[in-house]
Amino acid sequence: xxxxxxxxxxxxxxxxxxxxxxxxxxxxxxxxxxxxxxxxxxxxxxxxxxxxxxxxxxxxxxxxxxxxxxxxxxxxxxxxxxxxxxxxxxxxxxxxxxxxxxxxxxxxxxxxxxxxxxxxxxxxxxxxxxxxxxxxxxxxxxxxxxxxxxxxxxxxxxxxxxxxxxxxxxxxxxxxxxxxxxxxxxxxxxxxxxxxxxxxxxxxxxxxxxxx
Numbered sequence: 739x740x741x742x743x744x745x746x747x748x749x750x751x752x753x754x755x756x757x758x759x760x761x762x763x764x765x766x767x768x769x770x771x772x773x774x775x776x777x778x779x780x781x782x783x784x785x786x787x788x789x790x791x792x793x794x795x796x797x798x799x800x801x802x803x804x805x806x807x808x809x810x811x812x813x814x815x816x817x818x819x820x821x822x823x824x825x826x827x828x829x830x831x832x833x834x835x836x837x838x839x840x841x842x843x844x845x846x847x848x849x850x851x852x853x854x855x856x857x858x859x860x861x862x863x864x865x866x867x868x869x870x871x872x873x874x875x876x877x878x879x880x881x882x883x884x885x886x887x888x889x890x891x892x893x894x895x896x897x898x899x900x901x902x903x904x905x906x907x908x909x910x911x912x913x914x915x916x917x918x919x920x921x922x923x924x925x926x927x928x929x930x931x932x933x934x935x936x937x938x939x940x941x942x943x944x945x946x947x948x949x950x
């Protein structure tokens with residue numbers, strides 16, 4: 739049950755990554771075809787094949803990107819990764835994806851596949867996915883976009899087992915279970931001499947607030 743919100747966020751992020759990858763593919767083609775020969779004629783002497791020639795390659799690219807992002811855990815939110823480490827996983831997935839597409843084009847004798855285009859597409863995709871990770875961490879709308887439906891988790895008791903369970907739930911929560919409630923035993927059943935370990939101390943805990 740608790741894994742359902744995390745799975746929903748992962749699907750949502752993977753869909754966003756695929757949309758950004760497709761947009762990067764189209765943007766790289768336009769940049770290589772139109773701006774490249776104007777800005778860097780020595781590097782990009784001529785235009786590419788028409789976009790209609792490259793579009794059949796896009797589904798293969800999306801499959802490769804999706805598999806690599808999933809395999810390298812770059813599309814799995816909620817894990818204790820720092821932002822630089824997460825960006826490193828994204829860049830690694832994109833670099834491997836460029837190599838796979840280049841190798842596939844060579845093996846299948848796809849002469850229209852341009853290596854400068856693949857490099858430009860890889861750079862564009864890496865920048866887009868990196869900006870998406872930064873926006874997710876640093877902006878409010880980015881956090882809302884990848885937030886799962888809210889759930890309330892109720893932990894019963896104030897003993898060590900309940901505290902350990904609450905900490906385990908809090909450590910694995912990924913936006914889908916942000917709240918925790920406390921249901922405590924009666925005041926007579928709770929030992930008053932034992933220090934309560936509830937954090938923050940609930941108002942109804944008989945150990946923190948013994949009955950008068």
